[in-house]
Amino acid sequence: xxxxxxxxxxxxxxxxxxxxxxxxxxxxxxxxxxxxxxxxxxxxxxxxxxxxxxxxxxxxxxxxxxxxxxxxxxxxxxxxxxxxxxxxxxxxxxxxxxxxxxxxxxxxxxxxxxxxxxxxxxxxxxxxxxxxxxxxxxxxxxxxxxxxxxxxxxxxxxxxxxxxxxxxxxxxxxxxxxxxxxxxxxxxxxxxxxxxxxxxxxxxxxxxxxxxxxxxxxxxxxxxxxxxxxxxxxxxxxxxxxxxxxxxxxxxxxxxxxxxxxxxxxxxxxxxxxxxxxxxxxxxxxxxxxxxxxxxxxxxxxxxxxxxxxxxxxxxxx
Numbered sequence: 001x002x003x004x005x006x007x008x009x010x011x012x013x014x015x016x017x018x019x020x021x022x023x024x025x026x027x028x029x030x031x032x033x034x035x036x037x038x039x040x041x042x043x044x045x046x047x048x049x050x051x052x053x054x055x056x057x058x059x060x061x062x063x064x065x066x067x068x069x070x071x072x073x074x075x076x077x078x079x080x081x082x083x084x085x086x087x088x089x090x091x092x093x094x095x096x097x098x099x100x101x102x103x104x105x106x107x108x109x110x111x112x113x114x115x116x117x118x119x120x121x122x123x124x125x126x127x128x129x130x131x132x133x134x135x136x137x138x139x140x141x142x143x144x145x146x147x148x149x150x151x152x153x154x155x156x157x158x159x160x161x162x163x164x165x166x167x168x169x170x171x172x173x174x175x176x177x178x179x180x181x182x183x184x185x186x187x188x189x190x191x192x193x194x195x196x197x198x199x200x201x202x203x204x205x206x207x208x209x210x211x212x213x214x215x216x217x218x219x220x221x222x223x224x225x226x227x228x229x230x231x232x233x234x235x236x237x238x239x240x241x242x243x244x245x246x247x248x249x250x251x252x253x254x255x256x257x258x259x260x261x262x263x264x265x266x267x268x269x270x271x272x273x274x275x276x277x278x279x280x281x282x283x284x285x286x287x288x289x290x291x292x293x294x295x296x297x298x299x300x301x302x303x304x305x306x307x308x309x310x311x312x313x314x315x316x317x318x
Contacts, residue, residue, distance in 0.1 A: 019090035023051035128230035150194030250286035
């Protein structure tokens, strides 16, 4: 794959990324004829090592893990780095004006939405939560604001009916990976004319939280099903029973034949746990009890754990 662009002049790249999504791009760049001079990433709070750090170790690339890019010490380090282009993908730290000014017009960001729609930290999650039919990737020339820069490249993608955060992330990553080497060469050779975003059409994708992931049965079964597809594995959709947060990982929507009380457990059997919502019924088919592995509801029932009870009302407050 990398040999295709060898006729182009090798570029010196600073790469900034933290999430697993960004590691796929870094891997491709490392396999290309370009040189990744340094990697910027957020330091992991736990002991586990991230895919970005593994790649850094494997290729012996210097890595910087500052909590902020505003300190003079990190500014001084970055000023010394020779670079043609800086690629920022799911980094998680704001790039301050002082650093943007070191490399004017050299910072590019890959964003997983069709900007100006869904600016912010969680565009993939919100495209599913909103029930959008279309999303895509946008590559922008970064400026002082978040996700407001001029558009260099955009590619739409039609969202499938049962898309999950995992499947959609993978598909959008593949779209970007197929184009990134060609795109950075074209950007460096000034073959793209940056286009202003139409700011009138701006929408936002705020960071998702654990509180947002708690299932409320006073919303429709359809909206709960979208929550489950968009918020797992993190922060992880859940219901609280007996002070336990039980993760709900898969549901099916069932039409009402009879109206029950909102939040009422209607049936518990090997096919699932059926609960009434404000509109239609959700049938829970996959769960995770705290400290246990993910299991099908049929396995849970066979374990004889007494957590769900028929006719019990869950979450009966709006």
